[in-house]
Amino acid sequence: NFQTVILATNKTSLGEAREYIEFIIATIRKRGMEDGSGLGRVELRPTKYWNHLLFLTADNFGGIQYQPRTPENPEEEEHSIELDGGEGEGGTGEVVVPTVVSGWNMMQYLAHDTHREYFRSIVARFSNDPWRKEQNLRSKITPDTEQITSELLLDHKRKLLSTRFASSLTRMVGEILKDNNTSTNQFPILPGSHLSLNNPALEFIKAVLEVLKLDGECEHEVLVLRKSLLSQIGVEEYSSEVAWRNPCASFV
Structure with missing residues (x-):
């Protein structure tokens, strides 16, 4: 179904991946409004970012997920990423921590x-x-x-x-x-x-x-x-x- 869409960005950093997703969403909205297909009214919102994602079914997946939370140890602190405030916003945003997720x-x-x-x-x-x-x-x-x-x-x-x-x-x-x-x-x-x-x-x-x-x-x-x-x-x-x-x- 189209409730969830997984997009492989092939980018090497989280920042590049976020920029790419924002570009894709903006392009879909623009074209949807121009041709009247209705895609411009579809809400597309990125919710999770992954690295080395293995996806078999909706109930069987795992990988490195960038989770918005506080680092719990020095190693997590080292690999944590502070996101910017988003498009059109100044300052800094939330901190995400690369976390092993096992949903098998x-x-x-x-x-x-x-x-x-x-x-x-x-x-x-x-x-x-x-x-x-x-x-x-x-x-x-x-x-x-x-x-x-x-x-x-x-x-x-x-x-x-x-x-x-x-x-x-x-x-x-x-x-x-x-x-x-x-x-x-x-x-x-x-x-x-x-x-x-x-x-x-x-x-x-x-x-x-x-x-x-x-x-x-x-x-x-x-x-x-x-x-x-x-x-x-x-x-x-x-x-x-x-x-x-x-x-x-x-x-x-």
Whole structure:
């Protein structure tokens, strides 16, 4: 629906992104009034700004969100941004703090609290680690090194998947396999549950990889990781059971 519109600005700073959004909204309003299409009367208002956003569905998303709040520690203070007062206003505006947001409803349908925590930690790192690397690279950027900076960030993400994530996920899956206690590995029955789930390790792998593959720049690394993890639990790579399906049925 059009209640929410997500726009990728491809800008490298929050200030540039805000200016771009203001320009887009002003252009839509102007053209809507000129051609009488009615777009000029549609209220368009930016509400949230994200960095490294991963979006699967309206109930499954996460990334670095710029939240208007007071920094809670020196690190947040360092990365906080004071916005200007907006178009046509003087002075300074609110302070926003880059914050890791995890809105993954799919996580709640995993078999155990430990599996959910594994999922949360991996997915949060997939947004947070590249963002931190980007901040470090951007602090040293010059017009001559901008392209190199983008290449270094991409290389960092790919190495993150092929080394650290590969090691962490192999260990996590191993821990899940060792826990054969059926009482602790029963899948929860929650509102929207509609699938017959019986393999905790497989469902964990499918859920994590479904999120990681949202970053199209790391497709090869995710495929290699997928093959390795499925082999670890003895499931054929091209089996029909490895396709992820949303465990929560929509009522809309």
